[in-house]
Amino acid sequence: MSKIDPTARVEDGAVIGDGTEIxxxxxxxxxxxxxxxxxxxxxxxxxxxxxxxxxxxxSPFAVLGGAPQDLSYKGEPTRLEIGSGCxxxxxxxxxxxxxxxxxxxxxxxxGYFMNNSHVGHDCVVGDNVIFATSATLGGHCEIxxxxxxxxxxxVHQFTRIGPYVMVGGVCGVRDDVIPYGLVNGQYAVLxxxxxxxxxxxxxxxxxxxxxxxxxxKLFYGSGTFAERLEAxxxxxxxxxxIAEILDFIGKGKRPLCLPAIEK
Numbered sequence: 001m002s003k004i005d006p007t008a009r010v011e012d013g014a015v016i017g018d019g020t021e022i023x024x025x026x027x028x029x030x031x032x033x034x035x036x037x038x039x040x041x042x043x044x045x046x047x048x049x050x051x052x053x054x055x056x057x058x059s060p061f062a063v064l065g066g067a068p069q070d071l072s073y074k075g076e077p078t079r080l081e082i083g084s085g086c087x088x089x090x091x092x093x094x095x096x097x098x099x100x101x102x103x104x105x106x107x108x109x110x111g112y113f114m115n116n117s118h119v120g121h122d123c124v125v126g127d128n129v130i131f132a133t134s135a136t137l138g139g140h141c142e143i144x145x146x147x148x149x150x151x152x153x154x155v156h157q158f159t160r161i162g163p164y165v166m167v168g169g170v171c172g173v174r175d176d177v178i179p180y181g182l183v184n185g186q187y188a189v190l191x192x193x194x195x196x197x198x199x200x201x202x203x204x205x206x207x208x209x210x211x212x213x214x215x216x217k218l219f220y221g222s223g224t225f226a227e228r229l230e231a232x233x234x235x236x237x238x239x240x241x242i243a244e245i246l247d248f249i250g251k252g253k254r255p256l257c258l259p260a261i262e263k
Contacts, residue, residue: 107119
């Protein structure tokens, strides 16, 4: 059975999963679906067409499913979907999508969203991400699995960040970041590979050496970047991470975040 504090307001039509606790002064809208064994500590707002997966813990003053911060939005029944096992800390916000963006904001499983972090409309966020304090996504961003975004960093709308990326604190990320990249700076530049994250994902010394060699050839070899990229394409078979990086670059429609020397 779910446990709902008598001061909470749960609208007719809301679905609350078994074992879920709704704490004091929460507001749950009529189109909200909250999974099993969640804990809304208190003063949490879940509105709009929002679904929350099983086992999530949500702290006070988080607002999930608010209207997109987009002037074109006219109240359409767009959605926010949050996966299971997420921790959403104080004051974090996540908005529903817009019609022009596909109508869906999607957040994966196992994410940790620190206080005052924000997921904008129509974003797609992968599994096991960490957003530090006040990390912010503009609309339509795509964030891969195991991405870490440092405190007070902001990602420009429509930007893609590949899996296993580390974004430093107080960064403005305006360009797409390759998988396994490490970016830093007021206007983020590529500083190398996220070697710590790769080691945590059990990359062997040989794999690390192979991917680092590829990285050096791609970003610091002779010729223009376009020439180096073309020369590097045959290296896709040397390691799955290299293939992933080349595939990410090939699908890009926006500028790529490059090392400072390439700026």
